[in-house]
Amino acid sequence: MSNPIRFGVLGGAQFALNHMARAIHEAEGAEFTALATSSMAKAAPFQAFCPGLKVFTDYDAMLASDEIDAVYIPLPNHMHVEWSLKALAAGKHVLCEKPIAMKAAEIDALIAKRDETGLLAAEAFMIVHHPQWARVKEMLAAGEIGDLIRVDVAFSFDNPDLDNIRNKPGTGGGAMGDIGVYAIGSVRFATGQEPEAITSANITYENGVDVTSAFTARFAGFDYSAYVSMRMSPFQEVRFHGRRGVITVKTPFNAGTYGSAEVQIRAANGVTRIETFPTVRQYVVQVENFVHSARDGADYPWSLENARGTQAVIDAVFDADQG
Template sequence: MTDPIRWGVLGAANFARNHMAPAIHAARGAELSALATSSEDKAAPFREFAPGLKVHGSYEALLADPEIDAVYVPLPNHLHCEWALKALEAGKHVLVEKPMGLKATDFDPVIAARDRTGLLAAEAFMIVHHPQFRRARELVQGGAIGPLVQVDCVFSFMNRDGENIRNRPETGGGAMGDIGVYALGSARFVTGAEPDAVDHADIVRENGVDVTARIAARFPGFIYSGTVSMRAFPRQYIAFHGEDGVLTLTCPFNAGVFDQAELRLERGAGRVEVERWPGVNQYVLQVEACGHSVRDGAAYPCPLEFSRGTQTMIDMVFAAAEG
């Protein structure tokens, strides 16, 4: 039996506690081994499902631990690239929360360090591991809805907490970095296409942070229309509209939390086909994909080059808004 990959988590973030640390603990071939936090109170919820967890008082101490193989980084956005590079230099594989960088060029030193060390470095873009997105890509690129005409996407939630890192400019907050990654990256993943131009971007800012963005973009052969917002009632969907049908994902981003993962395929003569994936945990699948890449040399489904492409489109959105 192959030894499990021993994971450490840098920081006791709420998202790590509620989603990624339990996913590491549940994933096949993975072991949640260590947490870096100076607060025993923050470590306590992690110990509830991982009682043997080792707690380091600093991020540096965890990276120096020879018993740790891989590191998950859920720190505020502006620290992602810094600690990804430190993890790689310490000889650890690294999975970093999105967005990896705040602009496309931020990815370049991480990609170079990945190539130099031969270690896995990836952005935690978990949705590409979910079977609903793999199925959507297969259907759209396989011609199930004919030539693509338009992609529509909405992703919103309400967050007015001024202390939350998403609402603070100094921590790299903003709707585009937090959820625009999904709205744009999912369209790129399913279609396999890259944008020719962002024709329009209307961005609303509060306290120096983008809280809402309305986007119109052109891809080869189709248009993209999307809205992301941290100041609206929770809503999410993405629809791929072709000449011969429409494919819709009604819970594309927080499957199993916002709603059940469901794909609806509408075609001629009133035919509607529905596929559902109850109980699938995309975070667990993401950890297991890391394991396959590290142990077996399998190609990682979402390499940094793909993530850099999404950030390039985000950069285009900001440039269009300013222009």
């Protein structure tokens, strides 16, 4: 059996505790080896499910360790590029939370460092690792709903806590960075197309961050409409409307927590079939795909170039806002 990829987690973020650190611990071929945090109180719940976990009180010390092969970075958004570059320079593979950068141009330095080192560097865009999105992509490519005419995306939750980093401009907060990446990246992934133009954008700000954004775009073959919000009741759905049918992804982003992974395909004659994916754990699959790519050279489904493409669209939405 090949040696496991030994992961260090950079920071004791709640998301890492609840999702990604556990996924690393459970994924085949991965080993949750170390955590870097200055707070032993934050380290304790990680050690509870991973006995023997090594804790570093200094980020740089963990990066310098020979016991670490890869680093998962769940730090606040504005720190992603800096610490991804430091990890690559230290000879570690990098899996960094989204958005991996605050501007598309910032990703160029990561691409250059990845190419220089030959290491794997990727944004943790977990949905592309879920088989429901592979199926949607396959069905669209096969023309199962005929010519695609329109795509509609909705993603919202309610987070009024101004102490949360998502509501702080200094930490790269805002709805577009946090969940706009899903509204845009999922459609780019599924269709393989890029928007030709942002045709409208309306962004609402509170406390210096964007909290609700509604925007439209024109792709080569279809119209696109989306809204994302941190001030609305939780909801998520993606709908692909074609000439001969409609594909609806009922839990497109938080499969297993918001709801069950389910893809509905309704034909023009009203006949509907449903494909479900009840046992898939997308965070675990993401880690296993990362391991196969870093260790075995397998293709990885979401490159830095893919992440840059999504961030470029986000940049364009901000530029198009008329507010």
